[in-house]
Amino acid sequence: MALSSLVVEFGNSTRQIYAFASLHPYITAPLLVILTCLLNRVYSELQYARIQARDNPKEPATLPYWIPFLGHVISYISNNGKLTGQARDHCRDSIYTIRLLHRQHYMITTPSIVQQIFKQRATTLSNKPLIHRIARNGFRDEGTTAEQPDLNAKITDNLHILMTESAILDASDRTAKAVGKSISLLTSFSSIRAKQTAWERGANPQVTNNGKTIEADMFHLVTRWAYTCSTPAMFGQSFLKRFPDVMDDLFVFDGQFPFLLAGVPAITGKIVKAKAARDRCLDAMKEWFEALTAVEDGGKPRFGWGDMGDVSELMRIQHRTWRSGGPQAEKAAISSLLSSLWGLHANSNIIAFWTMLHIYENPTLLASIRAEVSPYITRLPSREYTFDHSSLSRKCPILKSTWYETMRWDLFGAEQKYILRDFCVTESAEDATMLRGPSALPRSYTLKAGNVVCIHNGATQKDPKLWENPEEFNPRRFIVQDSRDKTTEKAEMFRHLYSFGGGYSMCKGRLFAEREVLTFVAAVVSLWDMEFLGDKGQDGRWVVQREMDAGAPHPDGEVRVRRQKQPPLTLSPPTAITTNFFTTHPIQPPPQPPQRESTMPLL
Ligand code: HEM
Incomplete structure (x- = not known):
């Protein structure tokens, strides 16, 4: 009896709900959506807690999320730094999963798993889908790169030339020479456009005080100056002369690169400009390709291009390889060559800028670096430098350690690879202890084909479990004692700084990048003073916002600096190196694992 009245009651309630829903669809629909999200959240929270608690081999637990199908898309796009930072701090596993639409992204948090990921072969973890997306969305190849797998394999193979001693020396010598020639002309102190330097013109220069001071945007100034110093080392001098505006176009489209890569349509003025700038760069690269074809075929050099005898060995080989694919490979060729030009500048020049900024904002560090580098800079009678x-x-350990610390602080790239076949990884005992305390057993994780492995540099580089005071900029962080001579220090890139990626696809330009970035930075900070015109923090730091926390970020707006008209500074005597900077930043012991909370915050 009681049961039948309950059934009747239930039937009545359902009819009432149905009647209400038919009468008020605009209230019911959002209520249903909210209810679905709530249920999804509760279910995924329970699943997450259940899988996290397990020690036996498992697929990494998925972070709780609200919206079915979309997964973490909204929080990842709106603030992936916050999402990955919070997840890292609360996860007790070496890997957690975020869901972006239908794909699981396995996010790696501990060094032992990162090293195992880097050891995987291309047959297990592939970067091809990402390369094809970069080519299609970033460099507008219209899908042609993916259609030439054999040619592409050769192009990737050729990149190893960049790691040979002769290529590194050739590119570094030529870049350092260009730096030596141009550094005393960093700004012209002229308000006449024709008399200004190429890198100065777009930096919005304002000459004041009867021509005795100049104010300009430091970001534009140094990134474009660095561009003019290193481009000829790869593409030859005539590319620079024929297409001076590519210098600006490249940085305009780099500023919006994450949006281009994600395939975001031209919905903002910045994206519209970025696409137009990218297309002009493609046209320039096409002309370079055709001019080199003419001289390689023994024909008359194209007007304005000369014999192109200074084009680097790597670019010649890439050019020949692409040509072997015939006319159908041309679109992929031009897009790939532009991606090389972009790869040459997008990280190095921007990181050189941020390194200079960190040095200028700390007068003690500035004095130490000036003293440290001065023996390796020579002023010639011609007023040029070597x-x-x-x-x-x-x-120069302080200079080099400051550069590493800048990469830790300012580079936010994410390494992504697609899983072609299932594989298993196991965390080290040390990482197990770091995550779950002294009695924790190492856990193994199964990573399934069809998903993505991701190492998010922004999250790992600020992980308090791996870095002492990660929110502090410590220029001496990477300085260690030289094991061969205990009285000497050297800068060493720790194994958990992944700015150059790792494994088979690790950056092939890293050795050249080191030489050129250190040369750019040493040249600017040794020979010029810069007075920052923006706001400063209480500790004297320059307050400069980033446009976005992705890749190598551009500053949000101009970084106005003032320079006095004076000859380049006299190089500091090397003895000035023993400043109190050393005592205020002693070498730190390795960090201890912190106490951990067990619950997951709302994401
Ligand atoms: C500070 C400067 C630089 C940084 C932080 C940097 C970072 C990176 C990263 C993260 C990757 C992807 C690695 C991976 O997938 O595992 C990469 C790839 C690459 N980089 Fe760099 N890079 C820098 C400078 C340069 C320069 C100056 C060049 C050229 C001369 C260059 C040439 C390349 C090439 C050719 C690849 C592709 C390697 C491959 O697929 O085998 N990079 N770089």
Whole structure:
């Protein structure tokens, strides 16, 4: 009896709900959506807690999320730094999963798993889908790169030339020479456009005080100056002369690169400009390709291009390889060559800028670096300079450690690879202890084909479990004692700084990048003072916002600096190096694992 009245009651309630829903669809629909999200959240929260608690081999637990199908898309796009930072701090596993539409992204948090990921072969973890997306969305190849797999394999193989001693020396010598020639002309102190330097023109220069001071945007100034110094080392001088505006176009489209890559349509003025700038760069690269074809075929050099005898060995080989694919490979060729030009500048020049900024905002560090590098810079009677890039890289630990610390602080790239077949990884005992305490057993994880492995640099580089005071900019962080000579220090890139990626696809330009970035930075900070015109923090830091926390970020707006008209500074005497900077930043012991909370915050 009681049961039948309950059934009747239930039937009545359902009819009432149905009647209400038919009468008020605009209230019912959102209520249903909210209810579905709530249920999804509760279910995924329970699943997450259940899988996290398990020690036996498992697929990494998926972070709780609200919206079915979309997964973490909204929080990832709106603020992936916050999402990955919070997840890292609360996850007790070496890997957690975020869901972006239908694909699981396995996010790696501990060094032992990162090293196992880097050891995987291309047959297990592939970067091809990402390369094809970069080519299609970033460099507008219209899908042609993916259609030439054999040619592409050769192009990737050729990249190893960049790691040979002769290529590194050739590119570093030529870049250092260009730096030596141009550094005393960083700004012209002229308000007449024709008399200004190429890198100065777009930096919005304002000459004041009867021509005795100049104010300009430091980001534009140094990134474009660095561009003019290193481009000829790869593409030859005539590319620079024929297409001076590519210098600006490249940085305009780099500023919106994450949006281009994600395939976001031209919905903002910045994206419209970025696409137009990218297309002009493609036209320039096409002309370079055709001009080199003419001289390679023994024909008359194209007007304005000369014999192109200074084009680097790598670019010649890439050009020949692409040509072997015939006319159908041309679109992929032009897009790939532009991606090489972009790869040459997008990280190096921007990180050189941020390194300079960190040095200028700390007067003690500035004095130490000036003293440290001065023996390796020589002023010539012609007022040009020579830079011993090899010694800057081997004998200047403070400069080099500041550069590493800048990459830790300012580069937010994410390494992504697609899983072609299932594989298993196991965390080290040390990482198990770091995550779950002294009695924790190492856990193994199964990573399933069809999904993506991701190492998010922004999250790992600020992980308090891996870095002492990660929110502090410590220029001496990477300085260690030289094991061969205990009285000497050297800068060493720790194994958990992944700015150059890792494994088979690790950056092939990293050795050249080190030489050129250290040369750019040493040249600017040694020879010029810069007075920052923006706001400063209480500690004297320059307050400069980033446009977005992705890749190598551009500053949000101009970074106005003032320079006095004066000859380049006299190089500091090397003895000035013993400043109190050393005592205020002692070498830190390795960090201890912190106490951890067990619950997951709302994401
Ligand atoms: C500080 C400067 C630089 C940084 C932080 C940097 C970072 C990176 C990263 C993260 C990757 C992807 C690695 C991976 O997938 O595992 C990469 C790839 C690459 N980089 Fe760099 N890079 C820099 C400078 C340069 C320069 C100056 C060049 C050229 C001369 C260059 C040439 C390349 C090439 C050719 C690849 C593709 C390697 C491959 O697929 O085998 N990079 N770089």
